[in-house]
Amino acid sequence: AQSVTQLDSQVPVFEEAPVELRCNYSSSVSVYLFWYVQYPNQGLQLLLKYLSGSTLVKGINGFEAEFNKSQTSFHLRKPSVHISDTAEYFCAVSRGTDKLIFGTGTRLQVFP
Template sequence: AQSVTQLDSQVPVFEEAPVELRCNYSSSVSVYLFWYVQYPNQGLQLLLKYLSGSTLVKGINGFEAEFNKSQTSFHLRKPSVHISDTAEYFCAVSVGFQKLVFGTGTRLLVSP
């Protein structure tokens, strides 16, 4: 069965510093990968997705992620974070068309 691991439950970073949020997945078949962001007491918003093609995917708000099949990873990066990026970030994998499986989330804390 497919699963997603987000090893970092919390990542503190200073404003304007780069950040990487890690995501590893396990699946024996081709997967589709997603990153979502959740602001406090709100639903989830899609940041970016990998379906096929280029392994470097660009999303909204300056985020990007790189699909690495050999390492079964889909890490999220941003070269310079803002205070407004403080939120919880979820990696998810989809196999087939019925459901998404989410990781446990990483809380990004950006301080001045």
């Protein structure tokens, strides 16, 4: 069965610093991988997705993620964060046809 682990529940950083949010998954079959962002008091918004092809995926707002099959990871990175990136970030993996399983979330807090 598929599962997703987000290793950090909270990540505090200063503005303009780089950040990496970690995600590991387990699956015995090919997967599709997603990162979603949830700003305060809002629903989830897709940041980026990996379906196939290049293992480096670029998303919105300057975020990127790298699919590493041997390490079963899909870590999210941004070279320089802004205050406006403060939000909760969810990693998700495909679960059969049409469904997703979500990680428990990482709260990114950016300080001035």
